[in-house]
Amino acid sequence: MSIFLRFIGLGLILVIALLVAVFVGDQGPWYFAWLIGTTMIVLISVAGTVLFDTQSDNHNSTGEF
Amino acid sequence: MDVIHLLVVELSRFQFALTALYHFMFVPLTLGLTFILAAMETAYVITGKEIYKDMTQFWGKLFGINFAIGVATGLTMEFEFGTNWSMYSRFFGDIFGTPLAIEGLMAFFMESTFIGLMFFGWDRLSRGAHLAVTYIVALGSNISALWILVANACMNMPAGAHFDPETMRLTSTSFVALVFNPDAQAKAVHTSVAGFVTASMFVMGISAFYLLRKQHREFAARSFRMAALFGIISTIAVITLGDVLGRLDYxxxxxxxxxxxxxxxxxxxxxxxxxxxxxxxxKKQTNYLEVGVPFVLTPLLTHDFKTPILGIKELQIQAGPKIESGIQAVSALKRYSENHQQTDLDIFKTHQKDMGYGFLASQYAPDQDVTKIKSEHIPTIVKKTKSDIYPNVFVTFWAFRIMVFLAIYFFIVFAMASYVSLRREIEKHRIFLKIISWSIPLPFIASEFGWITAEVGRQPWTIFEILPTVISSSTHSSGYMIFSLIGFLLLYSIFIAAELFLMFKFARLGPQIHQEQTSSLQTIFTYQKG
Amino acid sequence: MEYYVIIKLIWAVILCVLFIGLGLMVGMDMGVGILLRFVGKNDIERRTTLNIIGPHWEGNQVWFILGAGAIFAAFPTLYATAFSVFYVVMILMLFSMILRPVAFEYRSKIDQGFWRTSWDWIFLISGFFPMFVCGAAFGNILQGVGYHFIWNGQYFQDESFWSYLINPFAILCGLLSVSLSIFQGGMMLMIRSEDPIYSRAKKYATMAAIVATCLFIVGGIWIFQIKGFVLASGDPAMSPNPLFGQHVITYKGAWLHNYYDYPILWSLPIWGILCMLGAVLMAQSNKPACGWWIGLGIWIGVIGTVGAAMFPFFMPSTTAPDQSLTIWNSCGSLYGLICMAILVCIFVPIILSYTSWCFYVMRGKVKTASIIKDHHSY
Incomplete structure (x- = not known):
């Protein structure tokens, strides 16, 4: 039951996100670009540092950055 | 006689420019560093490694020093519209005041309330909740900038407003047009990502400094990687949006x-x-020692190869009839406000779109009253006003160029930094690290010159082609202005000295500062107890 | 009634609510700043005092910004004129207000005696001065200010600020607002501190509440002697241009005419005085949380009393009384006011809820040991 509710909750959030995206994307393309772009920038830089950790595990012996 | 002293207008402009540029030394770092902190904390929550928590806290400390002055100097800006630009505020308040009030209501409150939790809530909140708080602070600071730029955009490109002769001011007609003004959109994003670039350079520069001194290497290399990736995408976005803005201005x-x-x-x-x-x-309306790249200007601005771009001399010729018509408009408006005759209102309506040029001419009219201009003097007044319709070219030209050259430089630096960081070779390139750590002030300079381009370029208007700067200011005596200017100069110089001192101190001390400060306090405490 | 009149009235009420929020929250922080040197006898006690409001002062300060922003959006003519007429006062207030955030952030960053004592003095000045000046400005406004408008809506000032800024009545109003802020700050300190700060705060808060009661009563009697303003004619739905449509008369004691017309209004000052007496009681009986909420009651009483007396005036003019700024002639357009009112109705409840959540998260007594451990503390 709780899983079902969680799905409904997530579905609702998705629908709201979609509606906001449609409205903002229509009225203000650059605002929309900012929302998407900033999320992307944050994710890429997090991915970069997580990649750093994996690289560290592989190159443990060299100690060079 | 009730006239505005032009000296007071000049001093008000100087004071506003001083305080606004000073304020903007602290804003870009806030805009960007909050999102970098959020990214670092995201890494902490995902991986669970303590080093990311240390990173968030250390950069958070530098952010805190910076944020306090940002808020303090922002207060000045909010008040200065009322204290120094009374005519502007009254004339435009119905539209301009709205985004400022919403900024407080929606963004600034959120940012400032949660910043307390961000610093003090580490032990009292769960990891997830604290991460959410950090994101709220980041979002809050950027939404706050968004509203300020919505306000600024309607000065440059008035939208959702019309002039009402009954109340003698612009009246709000569409909130949606105000918020989704194309200029507001492009400016908000341009400014926000310019803040990202500034913060990336700041983090990358200080990390490079540690790497050079071989201190906190694990910490610095990770920060460097994050900032480099953050910076390269932001720089691309800044340049793209700069192009959009150039086209809008065109x-x-x-x-x-x-x-x-x-x-x-x-x-x-x-x-x-x-x-x-x-x-x-x-003075001579010409450029000396001109060196240019042919075939670039037209496609750069107009995105095609055919359209001519109007030069200042032609714009001056076009302004002539507008000024004459504007004098008619303002004279009719004044008569209407005194007698409320329908005929005057009709004359005003036919000339209404040139009203701003009439206000601009009023500084040359006897007693600054356009109804007192004798018809034989109109040509001389039009001629004098024509010389005022464009901004100072030297300043605008160079401010724009400095910003553009720096943007290209950032693109190169961030691209190289991302490349060497991803290949894990940064420590080999010591000269490059040195260049990066000396580049920290450059994005601040670029941001300041961006504002100078936009706002000096807007002159002689406060509301573009509607209200000129010369009649926007408050009617103070110059004594008041000298008093406040000296005060601001003194206070702000002390602040910047203290800020730089603390920034250098804490940046030099590096992330292990926490323990040091604790131990020194422990000694005081035991001393006082004993 | 016309929509425009209703929305103008709603905005007058919203402005009162914002002023109450400003007095309560900013006043509390200012009060702590004023008390800093008196409740904390050594450095570690002072740091404890600062950290009591440490997580909240930035948020509280936004009430100040929001107050200015709301006046700008809803009553642009008032914003433009009042801020310019009170130029020197406003600039001095700004100087002291911008010193405060810096003092918070910098004071404890360097461990040196002279550095810290200087910032402690700055806390005292930057707490006392803005509260005093805000109160005094209200005192000035009650007595009227000299200004007039020309045809395009530009104001011109008719007297220099020296001639009205400092006078006995304004000083009384200034001291009233300072003592209210000291009381509020004292309550906050009592809620979140332990002895010896607790007992010192208790002493000062009690004193402040007694002083506030006396000043409020004296001010109430004084107002009978002051030349007040009455709007003799003026259509509440008029288009907002101060040049036309109003006739204003002045006579001694005129500020009380609303009270004579609607005797129910007397309940506001009485409520204020009762709250102030209750505040003394709560401080003495060690119930700081109740005392804090009574502080809210006091601000409602004080601002309500002044608002009821001045209605519908914002800033009366002594030299051109017919151009006095009132609720009716200084507001924004119908469309703008409605937009803003909707946004305020959405966001103020949200603000109040997350502010309370922050206070809830940071609840409990501030322990000296935890300040030394926490590297983010002030």
Missing amino acids: EHQPTKVAAMEGLWETSKPPYEPWILFGIPND
Whole structure:
């Protein structure tokens, strides 16, 4: 039951996100670009540092950055 | 006699420019560093490694020092519209005040309330909740900037407003038009990502400094990687949005574009060069020592190869009839406000779109009253006013160029930094690290010159082609202005000294500072107890 | 009634609510700043005092910004004129207000005696001065200010600020607002501190509440002697241009005419005085949380009393009384006011809820040991 509710909750959030995206994307393309772009920038830089950790595990012996 | 002293207008402009530029030394770092902190904390929550928590806390400390002055100097800005630009505030408050109030209501409150939790809530909140708080602070600071830029955009490109002769001011007609003004959109994103670039350079520069000294290497290399990736995408976004803004200015603010590009004569497409170097002379209306790249200017601004761009001399010729019509409009408006005759209102309505030029001419009228201009004096007044319709070309031209050159430099630096960081070779390139750590102030300079381009380029108007700067200010005596200017100069110099001192101190001490400060306090505490 | 009149009245009420929020929250922080040197006898006690409001002062300060922003959006003519007429006062207030955030952030960053004592003095000045000046400005406004407008809506000032800024009545109003802020700050300190700060705060808060009661009563009697303003004619739905449509008369004691017309209004000052007496009681009986909420009651009483007396005036003019700024002639357009009112109705409840959540998260007594451990503390 709780899983079902969680799905409904997530579905609702998705629908709201979609509606906001449609409205903002229509009225203000650059605002929309900012929302998407900033999320992307944050994710890429997090991915970069997580990649750093994996690289560290592989190159443990060299100690060079 | 009830007239505005032009000296007071000049001093008010100087004070506003001083306080606004000073305020903006602290804002970009806030805009960007909050999102970098959020990214670092995201990494902490995902990986669970303590080093990311240390990173968040250390950069958070530098952010805190910076944020306090940002808030303090922002207060000045909010008050200065009322204290120094009374005519502007009254004339435009119905539209301009709205985004400022919403900024407080929606963003600033959120940011400032949660910043307390961000610093003090580490032990009291769960990891997830604290991460959410950090994101709220980041979002809050950027939404706050968004509203300020919505306000600024309606000065440059008035939207959702019309003039009401009954109340003698602009009246709000569409909130949606105000918020989704294309200029507001492009400016908000441009400013926000410019903040990202500034913060990336800040983090990357200080990390490079540690790597050079071989201190906190694990910490610094990770921060470097994050900032480099953050910076390269942001720089691309800044340049893209800069291009959008240039095009908007070309469509809506021809005087600004002509001044930015140093165009005295109308351009001859497609050959017209983009001037790399030149010394514009405002008196003689010409450029000295001009060096340019041919075939660049036209496609850069207009995105095609045919359209000519109006030069300042042609814009001046076009302004002549507008000024005459504007004098008619303002005279009719004044008579209407005194007698409420329908005929005057009708005359005003026919000339209404040139009203701003009439206000601009009023500084040359006897007693600053356009109804007192004798008809034989109109040509001389039009001639005098024509020389005022464009901004200072030297300043606008060079401010724009400095910003553009720096943006290109950032692109190169961040691209190289991302490359060497991803290949894990940064420590090999010591000269490059040195260059990066010396580049920390450059994005601040670029941001400041961006504002100078936008706002000096807007002159002689406060509301573009509607209200000129000369009649916008409050009617103070110059004594008041000297008092406040001296006060601001003194206070702000002390602040900047203290800020730089603390920034250098804490940046030099590095992340292990926490323990040191704790131990020194422990000694005081035991001393006082004993 | 016309929509325009209703929305103008709603905005007058919203402005009162914002002023109450400003007095309560900013006043509390200012009060702590004023008390800093008196409740904390050594450095570690002072740091404890600062950290009591440490997580909240930035948020509280936004009430100040929001107050200015709301006046700008809803009553642009008032914003433009009042801020310019009170130029020197406003600038001095700004100087002291911008010193405060800096003092918070910098004071404890360097461990040196002179550095910290200087910032402690700055806390005292930057707490006392803005509260005093805000109160005094209200005192000035009650007595009227000299200004007039020309045809395009530009104001011109008719007297220099020296001639009205400092006078006995304004000083009384200034001291009233300072003592209220000291009381509020004292309550906050009592809620979140332990002895010896607790007992010192208790002493000062009690004193402040007694002083506030006396000043409020004296001010109430004084107002009978002051030349007040009455709007003799003026259509509440008029288009907002101060040049036309109003006739204003002045006579001694005129500020009380609303009270004579609607005797129910007397309940506001009485409520204020009762709250102030209750505040003394709560401080003495060690119930600081109740005392804090009574502080809210006091601000409602004080601002309500002044608002009821001045209604519908914002800033009366002594030299051109017919151009006095009132609720009716200084507001924004119908469309703008409605937009803003909707946003305020959405966001103020949200603000109040997350502010309370922050206070809830940071609840409990501030322990000296935890300040030394926490590297983010002030």
